[in-house]
Amino acid sequence: MKKVLVFGAAGFIGNALLRELIRCGMEVTAVIPERNINETAAEMVRDTGARIVECNLQDVKGNLGKRVTWDIDTCYFLAWDGLSNDGLNDYSRQINNVIYMLDLMVEVHKLGCKKFIGSGSITQQELATEEGRAYLTDKHKYYRTAQQACEEMGKCLALELNMIFIWPLITNIYGEGEKSPRFINTMLRKLLDGEDVPTSEGKQLYDFVYISDAVKAFIKMGEHGKSNRKYIVGSGHPMQLREFLQIVEKTVCKGGKIKYGKFSYSGVYFTDKEYDIGELEEDTGYHIEVDFDTGVRNTADWIERCGGYNG
Known part of the structure; x- marks a missing residue:
């Protein structure tokens, strides 16, 4: 992993990841929204010295390749449309995120990208339980099912593109x-x-996992993560x-x-099993600090x- 694109670099996780990648000597392209972005967040990205590209999630198809004209070997997808209360209840906005992610996979593949790392939610685990499948009345119902669709359809597309695809599940990041x-x-x-x-x-x-440890987990996945893994990003x-x-x-x-x-x-009441980070530790050498x-x-x-x- 040498040439990295971070889509969603203006967010909490994205900005922290961007800074650590640069500190590790990576050549990083930071993609931030072209419009409707907090100027303070945008300035924090510009301060890193990364290559800045402006492109909205909705405009990736057919546009990102015109703005990024250099090689990429790894892409982190940390953007999502519709995280407000109204957005969470809007099924069209949630399902569109699946299309945006798949479009991004196609675009970065054209740039030579070989590894694509998304950002799922631990709440997806609820869909694997009978209790969770019955519990589809809260405000996150469309969000978690759209994220599950990203994981499954991303695996399918990655196979066609001969790309390593990793969809980690984030527990609760703070910091x-x-x-x-x-x-x-x-x-x-x-x-x-x-x-x-x-x-x-x-x-x-x-x-809960502290931001610096979460970022380290994402970098470890970029360096050593195996395809189609659903790593849990947590403290263990x-x-x-x-x-x-x-x-x-x-x-x-x-x-x-x-x-x-x-x-x-x-x-849904989770067990230790849903929070198990053993696979992440074994594959990548990750440990919390x-x-x-x-x-x-x-x-x-x-x-x-x-x-x-x-x-």
Whole structure:
């Protein structure tokens, strides 16, 4: 892996991956939206020194190859349209992501790309259970099924293109630099701002992985990942959600409180099996370096340095 394209480089994960790839000496092309992009996020990409290409997800077909005229050996797909509440409930926007991803695979194949790495969600695992297949009434129903379609159709197209295809499943990533409403960062911001946070009893199994470890997992997959693997990107140490939140409470010893049992959890209860990172460790040599206590402390310190807990 020497010449890498990161599609979705302006996002939380994409920007962190971009910076680490450059630090590792890779030649990186960063693709960011041509329109409707936060200017601060765009500037963070420009500051990396990567080759910048502007192209919207919807415009990939027939356009990306006109803007990227150099060779690519590996592509990371970290973009997705429709992650807001309205977007999650819009089946047309969700299914269009499958088409966009397949179009991107075709376009980067023309540039010589041999390995394509996507970004699925751990919630796809719900579709593998009888309980999960019956539980298709929440706001993520179209999102998780579209991601599953990306995985299955991506495998089919990769076979035609003679391309290595990897569709990792992300557990829950958190850390410095996060501005979107992911769970841990949102929880920390509210608590530091003095706001009480209602939760369920927290008996469901969860896993969280710090951003630097998640990025390392993606790079390891780029270097050593095997085709058609569905690697789990996590810490490998799942616990009941309440145990994680107690660590958050201990870290944020001022401000708001976590109020347990304020609503019932109605989702699927995962087991250790769904969070198993053994295949990722065995194939790539991945291991975590940042435990949850340290990661939460680092993230809380970063939020406080930003000076605006709700910003």
